[in-house]
Amino acid sequence: MSTKKDKLVIFDTTLRDGEQSPGASMTREEKIRIARMLERMRVDVIEAGFAIASPGDFESVKAVAETVTDSRVCSLARAVNADIERAGEALKNANASRIHTFIATSPIHMKYKLQMEPEDVLQRAVKAVQTACRFTDDVEFSLEDGSRSEPEFMYRIIEAVIRAGAGTINIPDTVGYGEPEEYGAMFRRAIENVPNSDKAIFSTHCHNDLGLAVANSLSAVMNGVRQVECTINGLGERAGNASLEEIAMAVQTRQDLYPVETGLDTSHIVPTSRIVSSITGFPVQPNKAIVGANAFAHESGIHQDGVLKHRETYEIMRAEDVGWGQNRLVLGKHSGRAAVRARYGELGVDFSSAEEFQQAFARFKDLADKKHEIFDEDLHSLVTGGESPI
Numbered sequence: 220m221s222t223k224k225d226k227l228v229i230f231d232t233t234l235r236d237g238e239q240s241p242g243a244s245m246t247r248e249e250k251i252r253i254a255r256m257l258e259r260m261r262v263d264v265i266e267a268g269f270a271i272a273s274p275g276d277f278e279s280v281k282a283v284a285e286t287v288t289d290s291r292v293c294s295l296a297r298a299v300n301a302d303i304e305r306a307g308e309a310l311k312n313a314n315a316s317r318i319h320t321f322i323a324t325s326p327i328h329m330k331y332k333l334q335m336e337p338e339d340v341l342q343r344a345v346k347a348v349q350t351a352c353r354f355t356d357d358v359e360f361s362l363e364d365g366s367r368s369e370p371e372f373m374y375r376i377i378e379a380v381i382r383a384g385a386g387t388i389n390i391p392d393t394v395g396y397g398e399p400e401e402y403g404a405m406f407r408r409a410i411e412n413v414p415n416s417d418k419a420i421f422s423t424h425c426h427n428d429l430g431l432a433v434a435n436s437l438s439a440v441m442n443g444v445r446q447v448e449c450t451i452n453g454l455g456e457r458a459g460n461a462s463l464e465e466i467a468m469a470v471q472t473r474q475d476l477y478p479v480e481t482g483l484d485t486s487h488i489v490p491t492s493r494i495v496s497s498i499t500g501f502p503v504q505p506n507k508a509i510v511g512a513n514a515f516a517h518e519s520g521i522h523q524d525g526v527l528k529h530r531e532t533y534e535i536m537r538a539e540d541v542g543w544g545q546n547r548l549v550l551g552k553h554s555g556r557a558a559v560r561a562r563y564g565e566l567g568v569d570f571s572s573a574e575e576f577q578q579a580f581a582r583f584k585d586l587a588d589k590k591h592e593i594f595d596e597d598l599h600s601l602v603t604g605g606e607s608p609i
């Protein structure tokens with residue numbers, strides 16, 4: 220009997236919603252570096268930024284769009300022409316692009332923030348999607364604060380934007396207010412009640428204000444959602460977004476529960492997590508699931524004894540499947556150019572000339588004299604001029 224699973228689209232927004240974390244802003248080069256790692260992990264969609272937000276963000280989205288070939292590159296745009304045109308311009312050289320346009324649909328946002336009538340919001344949403352379709356064949360529409368919106372109004376907007384050309388419908392839990400059962404049921408009802416719901420992929424986007432972002436996302440998947448929006452290390456506004464690594468490994472580890480597969484190469488998770496942490500300066504807590512330093516460490520004698528007898532007594536995943544201990548080559552003072560250059564390549568760093576590499580290699584040797592082992596974070600600091608975490 221065939222057990223073919225549905226594809227779960229992984230939409231990473233580390234470079235957009237993750238960057239909206241206070242203090243986490245990234246340069247264009249840093250975004251390119253992270254985007255390359257996400258591409259290597261086989262993330263389906265990389266939201267590279269919000270092109271209209273600043274000239275720097277426009278350049279970052281453009282540069283990521285011109286660098287990445289295997290993942291689709293996306294820019295956020297409010298449901299206004301200027302935003303959508305700017306996003307279209309930034310993405311015009313992408314191999315595959317997406318414009319992600321949004322407007323708030325909850326009573327509180329429409330009344331106080333937008334100061335618009337619901338009917339005008341609906342018209343604006345349709346027009347935004349039609350405009351975005353002029354720039355790309357892949358348009359996503361988000362109902363901001365969707366989890367606090369009136370169901371009947373949501374159904375009408377969703378039906379109308381799908382008719383206008385949106386291929387993905389995202390219903391975010393913008394303020395992290397949702398609860399798993401309720402948030403999942405909201406999707407099930409939306410899919411049942413919107414007459415043309417089969418023409419679009421439904422998407423979840425959860426914030427972690429109550430610590431429920433991953434649980435809410437997984438509940439949405441259980442109820443028909445086939446795209447998850449998430450970030451590396453759960454980086455994001457306020458308490459953060461749903462964490463990519465937790466969702467990916469929950470789906471993979473509990474294949475008995477989730478009728479989907481991601482297609483991710485999960486062995487890139489830990490190296491990517493470490494680079495995101497090093498670039499943003501946001502440390503990963505030791506007990507963080509999957510990517511925390513203690514996630515696969517066993518301290519107690521009883522656990523150590525159990526693991527030695529049979530790994531699965533206390534381990535539900537293999538550390539190497541998420542990239543722990545994958546650093547096959549330990550870099551130190553005896554390492555040569557080839558190993559250092561190869562590791563830089565894996566980290567997405569391209570040197571523009573032999574001389575530029577030679578300078579980095581000389582700095583590497585200096586540091587290796589002072590430090591037993593050189594980690595990815597050190598390599599990153601050597602090329603960005605940042606502090607090396609000796």
Ligand code: KIV
Nearest residue numbers: 321361363364391393
């Ligand atoms: O949290 C949110 O609602 C968002 C939207 C722009 C998708 O980030």
Ligand code: ZN
Nearest residue numbers: 236391393424
């Ligand atoms: Zn968000």
